[in-house]
Amino acid sequence: MDILNLSIPSIFSLSAILSVVGALLALVTGRSEGLSKGLASVFGILASCAMLGVGVGSLLGSASLISIPTPFAFASFSLLFNPLAGLLLVVINLLAILAWIYGTSYLAEYKGKGIGPIGFFMNLFVVSMNFVVTVDNAFWFLVFFELMSLSSYFLVIIEQDEKSTKGGFLYLIMAHVGFMMIMIAFFIMAGITGSFEFEVFRNTPFVPAIASVIFLLTFLGFGCKAGMVPFHSWLPQAHPAAPSHVSALMSGGMIKIGVFGIVKIGLDVLAASGCELWWGILVLTIGAISSVLGVAYALAEHDIKRLLAYHSVENIGIILLGVGIGFIGIALEQPLIAALGLMAGMYHLLNHAVFKALLFLGAGAVLYSTHTRDMEKMGGLIRAMPVTAMCFLLGSLAISAIPPLNGFVSEWFTYQALFDAAFRGDAVIQLFAGFAAVSLALTGALAVTCFVKAYGVTFLGASRSDAARKAKEVPAPMKLSMVVLAFVCVLLGVGAPLVAPLMQTVASTTLAVGPVAVAHNTLVVNPEMGSIISTPLLAVLLIGLILVPLLIRMVFARGGVDSTKEPWACGYQHEAGMSMIATSFGADVQMFMRPLYRLRSVVSHQATRLVVLFERATKGAEAAETQGIQDDRYLADSTGAFVDWLGHQAKKIEGGNYRVYLVYIVVALLVFLSMSVLAY
Amino acid sequence: MTSYLVVNILGGLLIVTSLFVVLSKTPQRTTLIYSLQSIVLVLLLVALGVTTGSRELFTWAATAFITKAVLVPAIMLFALKKIGPSAKEAVPSSISPVVAIILVAVELFVCYLAVNGIELPTALGVKPALAVSLAHFFVGLTCIITQRNILKQIFGYCLMENGSHVTLALLAPEAPGLVEIGIATDAIFAVVIMAIVAVRIHRVVKSLDADDLRELKG
Amino acid sequence: MIEILIACVQTLLLVALTPLVSGVGRFMRAKMHTRKGPPILQDYYDLAKLFKRQDIHTKDSSFVHRLMPPLFLGTMLVLALGMPMLTRLSPVPFLADVILIIYLLALPRFFFALSAIDSGSSYAGVGGIRELMVGVLVEPSMMLALFVAALSAGSTNVGVMGATIGSLSVAHPVTIIIVGFAFALACYVELGKLPYDLAEAEQELQEGPLSEYSGPSLAMVKMAMSLKQILVVSWFIAIFLPFGSAVELTVVALAIGLVVYLVKLALIFFICSVFENAVSRVRFKLLGRQTWAVFGIAVFGFVFWILGI
Structure with a gap:
């Protein structure tokens, strides 16, 4: 163990150097694209392999803090290798290795569009993510956080068309809004403690009000990065614009850094200041809203990559449910519940990284073969691309939380954490936990619908365009990456009794609570309620019992198989245009879930408003230079509109219907009642 | 605590019956359900009397049975007869049943929070029943607000009245019978009075829909 | 060891009885329509005949279309192993978690809808989407009802929940009754009976995907669907009506458990059947309203649980 601990920093620096060298070489040799791609990939893969080792080492080992002094007294270079950072390192670098391998073939799509810069920025992107999760100094954290945002921004706008620049711009603004909030929070802490070291923050108990402000700022700031509602609108614009393997890395890796930040600041750095109950409830509520809205909007998409991006919003929501229970458990002083909740969140973080990367790579493979992202123009790809289709199917099952795959296991733990919290908490927690469980159930059912649509419309049935008919299976490196990820999906699900204790270690070391027994032989256990499931045995039983009818059929059925018939169309001649397309799904869901889609126009446009605000501000500044004071039109306009609106509302109040007055009385009474409760 | 279990269960039944009062479509059915609810109320008073050993509660129960389970429904049925067959027509409610159910659940929850947050002179065990009784006030208001049928609005008032009854019984079981009477x-x-007014309104306007009464506005 | 034996026996028993249950259902429906109706054993004859027929798939279909029938049947068999039927506690406890059951029901639903799209038929496709929609609409209320029941029973295991409720020691009797009612309604929608679905008419309704199946595949799907109906009812029985099932694993207790189980099953299917034949089909568009009402009832139960009644 000693040797391992000693060598972790050296391997880490070796990996960082490899990445930087790879980045520079890619840029220098940019003229010859093949060479540039090769060099960037080789160095990137080597760096990530080394970093994967560091990650595994930190995940399994105990926490170690290394501090290297720099010329600036306030910014000594501190690195913390603990299980939480280790988990993130494993996630990021596993995906990075596979993305690099995938990229060797996939980048053929980007010939002449700047393969050199892609290699440069991707190396930079990976290394900055690695630093963000390990540095333990607020100053360096911000530096690498910014580097990560910028390098990914350039990857988003690599295609240089209108859509990608627009998406990229939105992303840049949202990233910086988040950055500002995080920065303010860090400066508050630094101002109070007089240091930028997280270790100093960790040992300083802040006044509850200050701690709450810091938590709120970091939660919202990192929330922008994580893509939770209401800061999600950049995700479906930025992720699809990037090359698919970068999307995989962003959706699988980068947005997890948002969650990592929330956990690290809220549960680790602020640990000495204690935890307010409402923090957890806020996280839980935002998580529940994100999960339902994310999947509901995904259902309305027929661009396959935008659909996947919306599913990232959903899954961030599910992760936040677990993390929220972590906060609630700490506030209730129930370490077991806290550990279980955070563990569920971390497990889902890992799982989502794997299956979302798999799905993005699968979408990339489809894009590579058909050159379209529109699902309406696909169909029947399973015949041309069997390997991609199988991998995508496994990914779809995993993300839909179908047992015994990995998505199910982490959602099961999330449910169990919610049960425990409701079991031990008071009325308010019970209420929120109950509705979080309901939203998770709704999310699960909608996710099934959404992936039946995504998979069915893309891979099954008849081909609906020439591009789909001419599609070919992708080259070996792309297949390899997808197969590895599909395999990991199965492994993380069926091997849950082995994985769960690891995630438990991450959770309990982060929270500094005692270990919790979450697995026993082949079972995974909720120690509080005593609930058990067993994914390995379930997998065996499922396979066995599916084989039984198959065997019976093989032995006894004598009729033979004929698979040449046209589908039945009520006696008419069947036409390809009669089959289901993506739009058919959206219509039904929108019929039943209309309120959710109405909400969308309210929620989604917040970020767009920011962009508009920014543009107005720049325009306003320009105008102010030339026209001077005259241009306060915006202010005047909006004030006028507000007055109008107020008048309109007042008219409603004066409607004269006595039942409306009664409503006011009831509302007022309810408000006073709740106030009396709160005051108490 | 367990001795209050029966009281609390009856409280639960009480809120279920009042939910049905809100949801039921025709005034006839509402009357029957209201009568049923009053019987539950009587049982609750009896159960409370047995648990606390307060003699007054039995007299309360007896008067409540006569006035609420018999007299009020009788008056309402009489009014319905006066109005004639048009009373059977269902006047639509202004919210869907789903919203009504969830609204009642929310009111119940808020009342529970309120009851939970306040120090009370009575035993802890009746807090659920107390929340139920408090919630009745809001359920009654909900009935008045959401129902357009004026007869059902009368029942909304009756629900509120039932709620105040239970609250009084729970908080002051020793109160003299005179108060109750x-x-x-x-x-x-x-x-x-309300029934007479309703019959009169119907005679003039030929409708029981509160939304048709706009001419009355000054 | 005896638990494993019980699990196997109850699964085999269920498989053997399933066509009988659906046959009786058809017979009763015919009687209520004052028709003569098929013989009670008709479904056995149907399955045997279908097994001998040719298996036809559409020309654009892939392995998904072929895999779905055995997968559906296999998943139902797995559920049958873990569901407490004769016994109070589950014979295979790790298969009896309510969350697992809800999500395990999603596995065949996923492939059912997928096979509908795979067939390329528009009728099958519409049916597949509707099947998914029913899942979306029912699952929240089902989850909330079970969430509340599990909280009052102190466990998410079907067997343990049944044992707590069966011993009449639950601290929240009103809650259990209300959520039991909500869960029963949710289960009824899952059964795919009128007014929500019409199993005989296979076009454009939930059963639509069946229209492209034939021969042994159709036999397997039909079998699996009847099995699912019985399992959903058994699920309800195991949690909310466990009275009479074997608490101890003696031969006498098991025999009584079996008889009581069959009586309960027959009674519930009789009630469902009467109800089914007394109503007309509800428009698919209106399904949402009714499931949200079920959700409202579950919310009500939830508040009652918080109140502690």
Whole structure:
């Protein structure tokens, strides 16, 4: 163990150097694209392999803090290798290795569009993510956080068309809004403690009000990065614009850094200041809203990559449910519940990284073969691309939380954490936990619908365009990456009794609570309620019992198989245009879930408003230079509109219907009642 | 604590019956359900009397049975007869049943929070029942607000009245019977007057829909 | 060891009885329509005949279309192993978690809808989407009802929940009754009976995907669907009506458990059947309203649980 601990920093620096060298070489040799791609990939893969080792080492080992002094007294270079950072390192670098391998073939799509810069920025992107999760100094954290945002921004706008620049711009603004909030929070802490070291923050108990402000700022700031509602609108614009393997890395890796930040600041750095109950409830509520809205909007998409991006919003929501229970458990002083909740969140973080990367790579493979992202123009790809289709199917099952795959296991733990919290908490927690469980159930059912649509419309049935008919299976490196990820999906699900204790270690070391027994032989256990499931045995039983009818059929059925018939169309001649397309799904869901889609126009446009605000501000500044004071039109306009609106509302109040007055009385009474409760 | 279990269960039944009062479509059915609810109320008073050993509660129960389970429904049925067959027509409610159910659940929850947050002179065990009784006030208001049928609005008032009854019984089981008789007769008179007004309104406007009464506005 | 034996026996018993249950259902429906109706054993004859027929798939279909029938049947068999039927506690506890059951029901639903799209038929496709929609609409209320029941029973295991409720020691009797009612309604929608679905008419309704199946595949799907109906009812029985099932694993207790189980099953299917034949089909568009009402009832139960009644 000693040797391992000693060598972790050296391997880490070796990996960082490899990445930087790879980045520079890619840029220098940019003229010859093949060479540039090769060099960037080789160095990137080597760096990530080394970093994967560091990650595994930190995940399994105990926490170690290394501090290297720099010329600036306030910014000594501190690195913390603990299980939480280790988990993130494993996630990021596993995906990075596979993305690099995938990229060797996939980048053929980007010939002449700047393969050199892609290699440069991707190396930079990976290394900055690695630093963000390990540095333990607020100053360096911000530096690498910014580097990560910028390098990914350039990857988003690599295609240089209108859509990608627009998406990229939105992303840049949202990233910086988040950055500002995080920065303010860090400066508050630094101002109070007089240091930028997280270790100093960790040992300083802040006044509850200050701690709450810091938590709120970091939660919202990192929330922008994580893509939770209401800061999600950049995700479906930025992720699809990037090359698919970068999307995989962003959706699988980068947005997890948002969650990592929330956990690290809220549960680790602020640990000495204690935890307010409402923090957890806020996280839980935002998580529940994100999960339902994310999947509901995904259902309305027929661009396959935008659909996947919306599913990232959903899954961030599910992760936040677990993390929220972590906060609630700490506030209730129930370490077991806290550990279980955070563990569920971390497990889902890992799982989502794997299956979302798999799905993005699968979408990339489809894009590579058909050159379209529109699902309406696909169909029947399973015949041309069997390997991609199988991998995508496994990914779809995993993300839909179908047992015994990995998505199910982490959602099961999330449910169990919610049960425990409701079991031990008071009325308010019970209420929120109950509705979080309901939203998770709704999310699960909608996710099934959404992936039946995504998979069915893309891979099954008849081909609906020439591009789909001419599609070919992708080259070996792309297949390899997808197969590895599909395999990991199965492994993380069926091997849950082995994985769960690891995630438990991450959770309990982060929270500094005692270990919790979450697995026993082949079972995974909720120690509080005593609930058990067993994914390995379930997998065996499922396979066995599916084989039984198959065997019976093989032995006894004598009729033979004929698979040449046209589908039945009520006696008419069947036409390809009669089959289901993506739009058919959206219509039904929108019929039943209309309120959710109405909400969308309210929620989604917040970020767009920011962009508009920014543009107005720049325009306003320009105008102010030339026209001077005259241009306060915006202010005047909006004030006028507000007055109008107020008048309109007042008219409603004066409607004269006595039942409306009664409503006011009831509302007022309810408000006073709740106030009396709160005051108490 | 367990001795209050029966009281609390009856409280639960009480809120279920009042939910049905809100949801039921025709005034006839509402009357029957209201009568049923009053019987539950009587049982609750009896159960409370047995648990606390307070003699007054039995007299309360007896008067409540006469006034609420018999007299009020009788008055309402009489009014319905006066109005004639058009009383059977269902006047639509202004919210869907789903919203009504969830609204009642929310009111119940808020009342529970309120009851939970306040130090009370009575035993802890009746807090659920107390929340139920408090919630009745809001359920009654909900009935008045959401139902367009004026007869059902009368029942909304009756629900509120039932709620105040239970609250009083839970908080002051030792109160003299005179108070109770006062409340009961007061309610009876209110119902009589409202029923007469409803019959009159129907005679003039030929409708029981509160939304058709706009001409009355000054 | 005896638990494993019980699990196997109850699964085999269920498989053997399933066509009988659906046959009786058809017979009763015919009687209520004052028709003569098929013989009670008709479904056995149907399955045997279908097994001998040719298996036809559409020309654009892939392995998904072929895999779905055995997968559906296999998943139902797995559920049958873990569901407490004769016994109070589950014979295979790790298969009896309510969350697992809800999500395990999603596995065949996923492939059912997928096979509908795979067939390329528009009728099958519409049916597949509707099947998914029913899942979306029912799952929240089902989850909330079970969430509340599990909280009052102190466990998410079907067997343990049944044992707590069966011993009449639950602290929240009103809650259990209300959520039991909500869960029963949710289960009824899952059964795919009128007014929500019409199993005989296979076009454009939930059963639509069946229209492209034939021969042994159709036999397997039909079998699996009847099995699912019985399992959903058994699920309800195991949690909310466990009275009479074997608490101890003696031969006498098991025999009584079996008889009581069959009586309960027959009674519930009789009630469902009467109800089914007394109503007309509800428009698919209106399904949402009714499931949200079920959700409202579950919310009500939830508040009652918080109140502690």
